[in-house]
Amino acid sequence: MYKKISFFLVALFLISLAHTQSRVDGRIVDKSTSKPLVGVNIFFSKTTFGSTTDENGFYTLLNIPPGQYELVVSMIGYEIEKEEMIIADDERFKMNFRLKSRAILMNEINVTAKTDKVWKKNYSTFKRAFLGSTKNGESCTIVNEFVLSFSSNENLFKAQASQPLTIENPELGYKITYLLDSFEIKDKEVRYAGDLYFEELEPISNRQRSKWNKNRVKAYRGSLRHFLTTLNERFGLRFEIIDGRAVERENWRRISGRRKDPLVKEGFNVLFNKKDLFGTSLIIESDFRPLKNEILVFPGQNEEEPLLSFEGRMKVIYEKESPELAYLMETDSPASYKQTSYLLLRADSVYFDKSGRYFEPFMIEQQGYSSWERVGDQLPFNYIYENN
Numbered sequence: 001m002y003k004k005i006s007f008f009l010v011a012l013f014l015i016s017l018a019h020t021q022s023r024v025d026g027r028i029v030d031k032s033t034s035k036p037l038v039g040v041n042i043f044f045s046k047t048t049f050g051s052t053t054d055e056n057g058f059y060t061l062l063n064i065p066p067g068q069y070e071l072v073v074s075m076i077g078y079e080i081e082k083e084e085m086i087i088a089d090d091e092r093f094k095m096n097f098r099l100k101s102r103a104i105l106m107n108e109i110n111v112t113a114k115t116d117k118v119w120k121k122n123y124s125t126f127k128r129a130f131l132g133s134t135k136n137g138e139s140c141t142i143v144n145e146f147v148l149s150f151s152s153n154e155n156l157f158k159a160q161a162s163q164p165l166t167i168e169n170p171e172l173g174y175k176i177t178y179l180l181d182s183f184e185i186k187d188k189e190v191r192y193a194g195d196l197y198f199e200e201l202e203p204i205s206n207r208q209r210s211k212w213n214k215n216r217v218k219a220y221r222g223s224l225r226h227f228l229t230t231l232n233e234r235f236g237l238r239f240e241i242i243d244g245r246a247v248e249r250e251n252w253r254r255i256s257g258r259r260k261d262p263l264v265k266e267g268f269n270v271l272f273n274k275k276d277l278f279g280t281s282l283i284i285e286s287d288f289r290p291l292k293n294e295i296l297v298f299p300g301q302n303e304e305e306p307l308l309s310f311e312g313r314m315k316v317i318y319e320k321e322s323p324e325l326a327y328l329m330e331t332d333s334p335a336s337y338k339q340t341s342y343l344l345l346r347a348d349s350v351y352f353d354k355s356g357r358y359f360e361p362f363m364i365e366q367q368g369y370s371s372w373e374r375v376g377d378q379l380p381f382n383y384i385y386e387n388n
Contacts, residue, residue, distance in 0.1 A: 024085075024093045025060040028053050028073060031098040037075060040099070041164075041177065044085075045070040045195040046357075046381045065382065067353060068305070072195045073097050074179060076163055082195070122150035126159045129190045130183060130375055133326055136171040136219060137376025143168060159183040168201075169376060172219060173212035175199040178375070190374075193361050198380040219377045220385045222318035222339050224370050225356035226266070229385075232306055232354050233262040235297035246299055256293075263291075266387070267320030274312035276344075283342060283367070288315050300351055308358075309349035316341045316370075327372055341370035357381050 036057025043050030073081040078099040167176040183192040203209040239246035271288040318339040352358035
């Protein structure tokens with residue numbers, strides 16, 4: 001009996017390994033000299049999957065789960081390379097790169113910033129807008145802030161980084177490398193984009209590890225990613241796909257709006273203003289109506305990437321967690337206020353995956369609470385939330 005159980009457990013272990021053994025490896029060299037490059041950062045954007053090249057320019061990324069990724073290759077003094085990838089179970093990719101060198105200008109690091117009052121004021125504006133004014137955002141430190149430069153006029157504020165930003169987040173337990181592509185504040189609207197790599201910090205105690213885990217759960221709950229994941233789960237309960245068509249299940253009417261409805265179970269209350277088709281700046285609360293029988297998620301080109309589509313403006317209230325006091329004070333909201341966010345699609349539909357990741361950053365416009373949470377509350381794509 002013991003041998004049978006042992007064999008069964010080993011078999012299960014080997015089966016689980018077979019589903020996690022996708023890997024990417026290769027070599028990175030200088031384009032002009034063909035010499036190997038040491039210490040090149042190579043990572044999947046917005047994840048903890050990353051590595052650096054060895055003395056011969058080789059790298060390996062192991063145990064990559066299936067999904068859509070952007071592979072980023074970065075080294076100071078060289079142009080950044082990016083590659084879109086779709087990875088399935090048990091695949092191996094050979095990815096070699098020849099990086100083109102670029103000149104490093106003497107003014108790429110602002111050596112006068114320490115004493116420049118204008119720079120300090122601009123940096124304060126950037127940090128608050130970029131990292132956020134939540135507890136997590138306020139705790140973050142940009143280690144190499146002097147690679148930042150700023151420009152502004154009456155209605156537009158811009159920031160640039162000559163090198164990747166190094167950010168430490170002591171509340172969530174991550175070190176973040178952020179390759180800033182763009183950042184601007186225009187008419188009080190904040191927009192930024194870039195590629196980032198998360199590295200787990202080493203906890204000094206079990207107590208700190210537990211704190212990080214709790215803070216990560218809190219950062220996830222009520223987030224846009226949490227909401228999209230819940231919508232997808234709801235779609236799966238409501239419909240089955242037959243010959244490429246979504247057919248409503250017979251038992252859906254007994255689930256919708258009740259405890260087994262994923263939106264209800266996870267604490268989301270959804271309303272719509274279908275009059276607001278173009279996202280006017282003025283939000284009229286009396287125009288919102290509760291979600292009834294509307295379909296929000298549709299089959300995509302494959303089962304792993306459904307489509308989000310709706311008309312007008314969506315109001316999402318998260319009822320299982322109170323807003324931070326700082327938000328109530330900033331927005332002059334009453335203590336009874338609940339986490340309320342507003343979503344507007346800037347396209348007819350937006351692809352996302354089953355874990356709530358979407359790949360066009362400006363296609364879902366956020367207002368309200370979810371837009372207040374910035375990089376300081378961001379989690380890696382491969383973070384797994386377990387609702388206990």
